[in-house]
Structures are given as C-alpha cells and as structure tokens.
Amino acid sequence: MSPSNLPSTSSCQNGDRLTVTHLSQTSPNLSPAGADVREGLQQIPKTLPAQYFYDDRGSQLFEQICDLPEYYPTRTEASILQTAAPEIASLTGNSELVELGSGSSSKTRLLLDAYCQSLTPKQSSVIYRAIDVSGGMLQQSAKTLLNDYPPLRVQGLVGTYEQALDHLPPTETENRLLLFLGSTLGNLKPQACQQFLQRVSQALHPGDYFLLGIDLAKPKSILEAAYNDAQGVTAAFNLNMLAHLNRRFEGNFKLDQFEHWAFFNEKDSQIEMHLRSQVSQSVTLRQLDLRLELAQGETIQTEISRKFKYPDIVESLNQVKLETVHRWSDPQNWFAVLLTRRRP
C-alpha cells in the first residue's frame, strides 16, 4: 500500500491497516520551509497562510469551533451528508476515499458508514487516504477510525495538499473519490482557487469523483456571528497561529498585543479574519531572518472564507473538466455538497 517513490518517512501500525507517511519538507518541488510566511508578511497588507492555524492546539480549537452554536457550517454539512452518503456511495460504486484536509474525519464517518455498508462479499476492505498538515490530529483520528471500522485500511499522508496530490499512489479500486469538505476551498482567493481545482482535476483519472462541500452566500449577521463567537474560541484559534509561528520559526510575537478581528467583506463575498496589532511594535522570526514593523492598529490577515454562489462554483469546476453529477443542500440553502466527475 505504501507508494514507492515518496520523499518521506513511513511507518506501519495496527498490523497492515494503518500507514502514516510524513511527506518530506525537502521535496524538490517545494519552496524552503517558511517561504510562504515570509512572502505573506512582506505583502501590503500583511497576510499569513491559513495552514499555520493547525498545530495540535489549533486543530483542537478548530474542533471546538465546529461545536459552537454560532458556527453553522459543520452541523449543516453533516446534516446534508447524513442524508446524501448512501446515495453518494451508490453513485460512485466501489471507490477508495481520499480526503484533503481530513482533520478529525468526523463528517467523513458518515461516508465511511455508507461505503462499509455497501461492501460486497468480494470486497474485503474500504481504503481511506487522509491528507493533513496536522500530523497529531491525523494520527489520532486514524487510530480511532481503525477501531470503529473493522473493514477500513487507512493511509495517513502528513503534508500539504500539493505534496500529497503529487504523491498519491495508484488507485486500488474501480475509481477514486476525492473529498474536500468544510468549505476549505473558500480559504483560497479566486485565482488560487482555480489553480487548486486544476491541480485536483489533474490528480484524478477520467471517471473519478470529487466531492466538494461549500458554504453559500447568506445574510451578513449570520456570517459575522459564526466567526465572532460569544465564548471567544475563534479568537483563541486566530491568536494561536502566532504561538505556532513563534515555536516553529523562533518568533517573538506577543499574543496579548494582538486582537482578533473578523468581518464580512461584501464586495468580495468573504469573511476575513485578521489579527490587529494593539500597539506599534517590532517582531522577529529568527529562523526566517525576518524583522517586521507593525503600526498600532495595523492588521495581519490570517484567513479568508469565501461564500459561494452555486452557479459560479459549478462553472469553475466545469472549466477544469469536473462535471457536476449531483448537488445536495440544506432546507435553508446555507451549505451545499457537490458530487462532480472527472471528464475525459
């Protein structure tokens, strides 16, 4: 099951049912570690890549966010998948599941239930390849899944989407179903989003499937509440990115000198999360040999979360040969799950 030419370290656990592969930081196609942080912090206005939210603590905070009363996306998408999963399994047939940004794989369980139930006597296992930069969360959820799903074989790929898409092993079943849930696609600006979809399409063979969860446009009050929860968990999640960068790149961000700021930018139909410097200050990231000056009130953008319109996303997918086969939504039309198929 382990691919042969990975620039990585792999380990097998739980017999042969779990393989965890750490994709190397030194793959020839990758920029040096931290190049994306340096580039973002040198832009005007300053930005940071959303993947740096997800150290172990960030992943745990994200799980807490998913359960917050204001944060509608997770429970809405889960309710859609609860109904749609058997139909998805029946439409795709015998697929292996590959998930980009798998996190805790909680919603994936709804699909795994359906795929395990539709196994025929000839098929002994369901294959699930989980891809995430957060190695701790990935290992923990993979082990729980193995206990809960006896027919499951799991390959964890610890690394970025791009690294993993470059190193996917050949499909072992009829076809592949690539999952990208949680409206994580909305973290990408329009041009990067289209390039990413192109990359996804290239990683699939004609006849393979791509299942995409997207958050839809809705009133500003609902959106802003979801990213400014009363308990302050989203604020802690946002600030934790600085703690992560301090540890990873020998930085000296002082977390108590920044505040969480999230708002809906109507023009671009996106929630923006920022960290606002409360004082004028300098920050150093020693390992990147980088010194920043921040004015009082200046912000660093840490995330965008775009809110999509259904026809636009169908068109974007269509442009990269991903044809929409079926669409499911909730009664309020807040969230959508699209099953698309790779055209020849």
Ligand SMILES: C[S@@+](CC[C@H](N)C(=O)[O-])C[C@H]1O[C@@H](n2cnc3c(N)ncnc32)[C@H](O)[C@@H]1O
């Ligand atoms: C918004 S969370 C979604 C988690 C889960 N799929 C869900 O729907 O609840 C994004 C997930 O993608 C992972 N992630 C973020 N950026 C990534 C990247 N560039 N490459 C790989 N994983 C990434 C994070 O660690 C996190 O688990």
